[in-house]
Amino acid sequence: MDLQLTDKWALITGASAGIGASAAKLFAQEGVNLVLTGRRAEALDALADEIIEAGGSPPVCVAGILDNQEGCDAITAAALDAAGGTIDILLNNAGASHPLDDIWDEEHWTKSYQLNFAAARQVTAALAPAMQAQNWGRIINITGAMVSPAPNAAMAAKAGLQSWSRSLSMQLAGHGITVNTVAPGRINSDQIRNNLYPTEESRKAFIDAYIPAGYFGEPEDLAILTVFLASPLARYINGAAIPVDGAMLRIG
Secondary structure (H helix, E strand, C coil): CCCCCCCCEEEECCCCCHHHHHHHHHHHHCCCEEEEEECCHHHHHHHHHHHHHCCCCCCEEEECCCCCHHHHHHHHHHHHHHCCCCCCEEEECCCCCCECCCCCCHHHHHHHHHHHHHHHHHHHHHHHHHHHHHCCEEEEEECCCCCCCCCEHHHHHHHHHHHHHHHHHHHHHHHCEEEEEEEECCECCHHHHHHHCCCHHHHHHHHHHHCCCCCCECHHHHHHHHHHHHCHHHCCCCCCEEEECCCCCCCC
16 A cells, blocks of 8 residues: 655654654655654664665654753754755654652653653644645654553653644644544563563563453554554544554553
8 A cells, every 4th residue: 555655754753762763664664754863873873774774765863852842942953954844744752651759759740741741742833833834744642551550750741642632633634734642552662571561470460461462562563553644545533542552451
């Protein structure tokens, strides 16, 4: 199937590993020009080399942080400059779990809010006007579980991101822009395998209790959906919140 994405420009945040890296490879296969951003320049460069070796156009790599407005501004300015003034597709993938030892720790709440919600809003605010001007664009926000049995500042931020995305979809739909969210379940990544479930026994226990599919997903299982949502073929999917979780019972 031709997804009609050739020569579009996409910015992917959190692109150095996991879902972001997988999405970058799939977008490149569809002929998309890429701006990749993440904290680790060496990881971005390695991903760019992999994409080029597979026949994709050389990505533009922008090492940076989303921890504050200034970092977001620097990344979006570099992206717009590389793309000639318009980014067609935005994949807000950056984020991180933020467990709390002290549920009242204001500094941790503020940091998590910035990375898991405000950064996506700030990056979108910089790129959406050009999408509106051309009457076409795609914004895809990676969210996550909305609640957690243990205190985690990321959950509230991701819930805010999902709610904001739904409202934004209604505001931008008349400009040919779709805004959708994708909520990963347990996807094999460094965070999942090394931090949350560091042993085979812990992974099996969670799978047996909560994942009817019987296994953790791979980054590609989610990334493929982001590529389709970015396609002109997905024009009538707007404001959706789509879980990719193997029918997981969502406890957080």
